[in-house]
Amino acid sequence: MKKRAAPAAASITVTVDLHERSYPIIIGHGTLEQIGPLVAAKLKARRAAVVTNPIVGKLYGRRVATSLQQAGCEVVSVQIPDGEEHKNLASLSRVYDRLLRQRIDRDSPIIALGGGIIGDLTGFAAATLLRGIPYAQVPTTLLAQVDSSVGGKTGINHPSGKNLIGAFYQPRLVLIDVGTLQTLPRREVLAGLVEVIKYGVILDPNLFALIERDLDRIIALDSDLLRDVVAQCCRLKAMVVARDEREADYRSILNFGHTLGHAVESLTAYKRYLHGEAVAIGMAFALQLSTIRGYCERATMQRVIELLKRAGLPVEIPPKLRGEQLASAIESDKKMASGKVKFVCLERLGQTRFEYLTSEEIAAVAAQYINVGGQ
Amino acid sequence: MKKRAAPAAASITVTVDLHERSYPIIIGHGTLEQIGPLVAAKLKARRAAVVTNPIVGKLYGRRVATSLQQAGCEVVSVQIPDGEEHKNLASLSRVYDRLLRQRIDRDSPIIALGGGIIGDLTGFAAATLLRGIPYAQVPTTLLAQVDSSVGGKTGINHPSGKNLIGAFYQPRLVLIDVGTLQTLPRREVLAGLVEVIKYGVILDPNLFALIERDLDRIIALDSDLLRDVVAQCCRLKAMVVARDEREADYRSILNFGHTLGHAVESLTAYKRYLHGEAVAIGMAFALQLSTIRGYCERATMQRVIELLKRAGLPVEIPPKLRGEQLASAIESDKKMASGKVKFVCLERLGQTRFEYLTSEEIAAVAAQYINVGGQ
Numbered sequence: 133m134k135k136r137a138a139p140a141a142a143s144i145t146v147t148v149d150l151h152e153r154s155y156p157i158i159i160g161h162g163t164l165e166q167i168g169p170l171v172a173a174k175l176k177a178r179r180a181a182v183v184t185n186p187i188v189g190k191l192y193g194r195r196v197a198t199s200l201q202q203a204g205c206e207v208v209s210v211q212i213p214d215g216e217e218h219k220n221l222a223s224l225s226r227v228y229d230r231l232l233r234q235r236i237d238r239d240s241p242i243i244a245l246g247g248g249i250i251g252d253l254t255g256f257a258a259a260t261l262l263r264g265i266p267y268a269q270v271p272t273t274l275l276a277q278v279d280s281s282v283g284g285k286t287g288i289n290h291p292s293g294k295n296l297i298g299a300f301y302q303p304r305l306v307l308i309d310v311g312t313l314q315t316l317p318r319r320e321v322l323a324g325l326v327e328v329i330k331y332g333v334i335l336d337p338n339l340f341a342l343i344e345r346d347l348d349r350i351i352a353l354d355s356d357l358l359r360d361v362v363a364q365c366c367r368l369k370a371m372v373v374a375r376d377e378r379e380a381d382y383r384s385i386l387n388f389g390h391t392l393g394h395a396v397e398s399l400t401a402y403k404r405y406l407h408g409e410a411v412a413i414g415m416a417f418a419l420q421l422s423t424i425r426g427y428c429e430r431a432t433m434q435r436v437i438e439l440l441k442r443a444g445l446p447v448e449i450p451p452k453l454r455g456e457q458l459a460s461a462i463e464s465d466k467k468m469a470s471g472k473v474k475f476v477c478l479e480r481l482g483q484t485r486f487e488y489l490t491s492e493e494i495a496a497v498a499a500q501y502i503n504v505g506g507q
Numbered sequence: 508m509k510k511r512a513a514p515a516a517a518s519i520t521v522t523v524d525l526h527e528r529s530y531p532i533i534i535g536h537g538t539l540e541q542i543g544p545l546v547a548a549k550l551k552a553r554r555a556a557v558v559t560n561p562i563v564g565k566l567y568g569r570r571v572a573t574s575l576q577q578a579g580c581e582v583v584s585v586q587i588p589d590g591e592e593h594k595n596l597a598s599l600s601r602v603y604d605r606l607l608r609q610r611i612d613r614d615s616p617i618i619a620l621g622g623g624i625i626g627d628l629t630g631f632a633a634a635t636l637l638r639g640i641p642y643a644q645v646p647t648t649l650l651a652q653v654d655s656s657v658g659g660k661t662g663i664n665h666p667s668g669k670n671l672i673g674a675f676y677q678p679r680l681v682l683i684d685v686g687t688l689q690t691l692p693r694r695e696v697l698a699g700l701v702e703v704i705k706y707g708v709i710l711d712p713n714l715f716a717l718i719e720r721d722l723d724r725i726i727a728l729d730s731d732l733l734r735d736v737v738a739q740c741c742r743l744k745a746m747v748v749a750r751d752e753r754e755a756d757y758r759s760i761l762n763f764g765h766t767l768g769h770a771v772e773s774l775t776a777y778k779r780y781l782h783g784e785a786v787a788i789g790m791a792f793a794l795q796l797s798t799i800r801g802y803c804e805r806a807t808m809q810r811v812i813e814l815l816k817r818a819g820l821p822v823e824i825p826p827k828l829r830g831e832q833l834a835s836a837i838e839s840d841k842k843m844a845s846g847k848v849k850f851v852c853l854e855r856l857g858q859t860r861f862e863y864l865t866s867e868e869i870a871a872v873a874a875q876y877i878n879v880g881g882q
Contacts, residue, residue, distance in 0.1 A: 221603075225596055232667040235839075260635070263662060263673045264753075287638060292607040298638045299674065378639075464610075 142356075144363040148282065148370040150302060150377060157282060157306040157370070159363045161355040164195050164309040167243065167270060168203030174305055175241045175266050179206040181231050183254040184245040185214040188272050191315050196245055196270065208234045212253065216402055219249045219289050221297070227257045241266040241304065247273035248280035248407075252295070255286030259301035268305040272312040274324025275408055278331070278365035279386075281306050283373040293464065294394070300378050308366070310358040321351065322443055323408025326389075328361060329443075330415060331368045333436055334388045337481040339364055344439055351443070385484050388476040389415030392449070392494070395461035399453050405446065412440050416447035421497045422477040425487070432480055449498055459495035517731075519738040523657065523745040525677060525752060532657060532681040532745065534738045536730040539570050539684040542618065542645060543578030549680055550616045550641050554581040556606050558629040559620040560589040563647050566690050571620055571645065583609045587628065591777055594624045594664050596672070602632045616641040616679065622648035623655035623782075627670070630661030634676035643680040647687040649699025650783055653706070653740035654761075656681050658748040668839065669769075675753050683741070685733040693726075697818055698783025700725065701764075703736060704818075705790060706743045708811055709763045712856040714739055719814055726818070760859050763851040764790030767824070767869070770836035774828050780821065787815050791822035796872045797852040800862070807855055824873055834870035 143160025158166065171177050180200050184193055189211055197207045210230045212223045231242070244254030244267060251269050258267035269281035287298020313321060325343075328350075332340030342361070343350065349357050369386070376382040393414030397405060405413070416437050422428035440447050449458070462473060472488040479485055518535025533541065546552050555575050559568055564586055572582045585605045587598045606617070619629035619642060626644050633642035644656035662673020688696060700718075703725075707715030717736070718725065724732050744761070751757040768789030772780060780788070791812050797803035815822050824833075837848055847863040854860055 221596070221600055228596075228665060228672060232665050232671055256635075260631075260672050260674055262671060263660070263675055285638070287635075290603060290607050296607055296637060297603060297635050299635055300638055 142359070144359060146363060146366045146370055148302070149374045153302045155302060155304050155306065157308065157363075157366045159277075159308040159310070159359055159366060161311045161359055162309060163307060164192060164270070164312070165199045167196050167268070167307055168199035168201070168205065170305060170307060171200060171205060171241060171243070171268060172203035175239075175268070177205055177239060177241050177266075179208065179236070179240040181208040181210065181234070181236055181240060181242045182245055183210045183212065183227060183242060183250060183257070185250055186211055187214050188246040188250070192245060192272060192312060196243065200243075208236070212250065214249075216249060216289070216294075219253050221288060221290075223253060224257060224288055227253070228261065231257070231261060236261065236265065238262050238265050241268055243268050243270055244281075244303075245270045245272065246276070247271065248276045251276050251281050252286050252298070253288055255284070255301055255303065256288055256298055258303075259286055259299040264301065266304045267301075268307065269303045270307050270309075272309075273316055274313055274321055274362075275327055276324075277308045277310070277313075277362050278324065279327045279369065281308070282366055282369045283383075284377065293398075306366075308362060310353075310355060310362055313353055313358060318351075320406065320408075321353070322445060323406040325350065325443055326408035326412045326415070326440070326445060328365055329436070329439060330386075330388055330411070331365050333415065333478060333481060334385055334476070334484050335368045335372075335482055336364070339368075340436075340439075340481055347439070347442060384474055384486070385476055387474075388478070388484060389413075389418050391462060391473055391475055392417045392458075392498070395458055396449060396453060398461050398464075399457055400450070404450075409446050412445040412447060413449055416440060417449060417498065418476060419478055421475070421494070422479070424497055424500070425477070427485060428478045428480065432478070436481075454498045455495065458498050459491040462491040462494055517734070519734060521738060521741045521745055523677070524749045528677045530677060530679050530681065532683065532738075532741045534652075534683040534685070534734055534741060536686050536734055537684060538682060539567060539645070539686070540574045542571050542643070542682055543574035543576070543580060545680060545682060546575060546580060546616060546618070546643065547578035550614075550643070552580055552614060552616050552641075554583065554611070554615040556583040556585065556609070556611055556615060556617045557620055558585045558587065558602060558617060558625060558632070560625055561586055562589055563621040563625070567620060567647060567687060571618065575618075583611070587625065589624075591624060591664070591669075594628050596663060596665075598628060599632060599663055602628070603636065606632070606636060611636065611640065613637050613640050616643055618643050618645055619656075619678075620645045620647065621651070622646065623651045626651050626656050627660070627662050627673070630659070630676055630678065631663055631673055633678075634661055634674040639676065641679045642676075643682065644678045645682050645684075647684075648691055649688055649696055649737075650702060651699075652683045652685070652688075652737050653699065654702045654744065656683070657741055657744045658758075659752065668773075681741075683737060685728075685730060685737055688728055688733065695781065695783075696726065696728070697820060698781040700818055701783035701787045701790070701815070701820060703740055704811070704814060705761075705763055705786070706740045708790065708853060708856060709760055709851070709859050710743045710747075710857055711739070714743075715811075715814075715856055722814070722817060759849060759861070760851055762849075763853070763859060764788075764793050766837060766848055766850055767792045767833075767873070770833055771824060771828065773836050773839075774832055775825070779825075784821050787820040787822060788824055791815060792824060792873065793851060794853055796850070796869070797854070799872055799875070800852070802860060803853045803855065807853070811856075829873045830870065833873055834866040837866040837869055
């Protein structure tokens with residue numbers, strides 16, 4: 133008898149429509165135990181590998197493995213140490229070694245159980261083992277549930293920069309159990325919430341209004357509300373990815389707040405801010421830039437910044453980073469092309485525009501940055 | 508003034524038809540100097556990286572770099588030591604390091620200048636740098652010109668086996684200069700010729716008859732004849748790849764002779780035979796198996812084996828490899844699925860059939876192997 137059977141009726145399925153590469157995202161509470169039946173039915177697998185980290189493995193590894201075994205799958209496990217510094221070639225090599233020595237074949241899917249680091253690295257391993265084997269994402273952080281587990285961006289970091297080695301490779305399945313957020317540190321919940329707010333800002337004024345209204349219930353991890361909010365974020369991301377899978381153009385609206393966010397992360401050596409926190413600073417900045425250049429009303433900027441602040445998120449660039457350093461960090465971002473950065477501006481909630489700016493133009497706005505923290 | 512201007516009128520263009528991923532193969536003599544204009548025109552690049560090995564680099568690196576520079580491209584070079592044992596994660600990491608430190612971007616193509624090892628490794632680096640950047644193949648061995656440079660199979664080896672890490676990733680351009688074969692060791696020319704003969708056997712009786720008739724002129728490296736033969740092989744490979752890019756089924760006819768060939772290579776630690784030589788043994792074996800099982804006439808088997816022998820190629824499995832060892836080596840091949848090997852048999856020249864056999868069934872035929880070497 134299963135102890136925590138999934139209330140199947142309460143889960144939501146969103147489809148990422150990519151023709152022969154289409155796949156479902158299943159979002160619910162207590163859905164973790166569905167992994168076995170899903171892998172057995174959808175991927176017809178008799179063996180599966182689970183890649184996770186020691187923390188998530190300890191919390192959820194057993195439930196996932198048991199579910200797979202009960203569905204008739206033999207399970208091979210690999211653990212990668214937790215932390216961005218382990219999203220590298222050495223960890224990838226460890227996954228290769230373990231899975232190849234266990235004679236993984238093209239019919240044995242890999243399950244990524246964890247946050248964005250585990251998801252990105254596992255997806256890349258799946259993309260490159262035997263020239264591509266199936267994989268499933270089981271994201272356990274809010275950031276991974278609403279962003280990195282959907283859309284097929286996989287990869288690892290290099291000493292020269294983040295995500296410089298990777299591939300576009302879609303999973304066959306994303307299984308989201310918002311119950312796993314109960315064990316996520318509050319700071320990481322809030323950092324993940326930044327991407328939720330981002331979807332509201334750039335794509336969905338109704339979602340934005342819902343977060344404004346129900347912020348406290350979201351932060352208190354109300355299960356049904358979380359499920360609905362995560363599902364709506366997945367719908368929005370699925371729509372963007374279906375329209376522009378390989379980021380030829382449109383998909384880069386998801387970089388809203390990320391140009392400056394990445395620069396701030398890089399200049400603080402990825403230590404001071406979580407990714408989402410740096411993106412919160414970057415979003416506040418993108419709104420300022422949009423307002424200063426006359427694309428966006430001041431009231432909209434203030435409304436978004438107010439919500440970020442209510443959630444306890446940082447919104448100011450540290451004063452010492454506002455000069456040439458920032459320009460140089462923006463320039464070294466891989467999204468730079470022919471001397472200009474494609475910068476995502478906001479016109480109004482749900483409406484963005486791309487501007488091609490030099491890093492100096494961006495840094496100049498940072499220099500005249502308004503003290504938004506104290507408003 | 509260029510010393511060795513390419514006689515453009517004499518080159519042949521074959522198109523690999525893969526919709527938006529289609530690309531040309533340009534085959535000629537003295538075509539190496541076209542790389543600069545082609546990269547500048549077709550890829551609109553202002554920077555390009557050239558990956559090669561010390562031997563090929565010394566012979567042709569300067570000509571390729573000069574051509575690229577004259578076409579307005581800045582050139583970054585990387586060398587990988589020669590040899591199958593260097594087609595690994597360490598060499599890949601070296602390519603990543605060098606190109607990322609040189610700030611390669613999505614508009615800077617990589618040129619693979621060399622044989623199959625350089626081509627496979629470079630193609631995989633291109634597939635995975637910045638989630639995919641353009642690359643061009645400039646193959647300098649007969650094997651690479653007729654086989655590995657066309658079709659987008661990229662990858663590296665792992666201690667557990669060959670090509671276990673990789674991706675399907677098509678080049679934007681293949682530029683073949685049959686003039687480079689003049690500096691190729693004769694043994695490697697003959698090993699490459701095995702794949703040429705293979706195309707004749709499995710797909711094109713006319714090509715087979717041409718090789719029978721003109722074997723001596725081919726081995727003497729007659730330029731016009733080589734160009735025509737290589738072009739015909741590229742046409743045949745392009746046709747197969749266009750029909751089944753990711754080897755769902757049909758493309759595996761190209762594995763004719765490879766099931767046993769790989770086993771023989773592996774059991775002799777990749778030292779005794781070149782890949783093509785092992786495939787010659789594998790082809791002779793596949794013909795024997797096809798004849799013993801009644802699919803193929805004995806005369807056809809003898810005709811093909813005779814041609815391989817005339818070219819000085821090995822056709823016999825070393826006697827000590829005919830037992831369980833062989834079965835076990837076949838089993839560890841990655842193409843194994845649910846206990847059976849998809850074995851490519853011949854019915855007649857130009858007509859193959861797939862048979863699903865256990866490794867024991869295959870090894871049993873090897874045990875009753877006829878002494879073909881002495882016929």
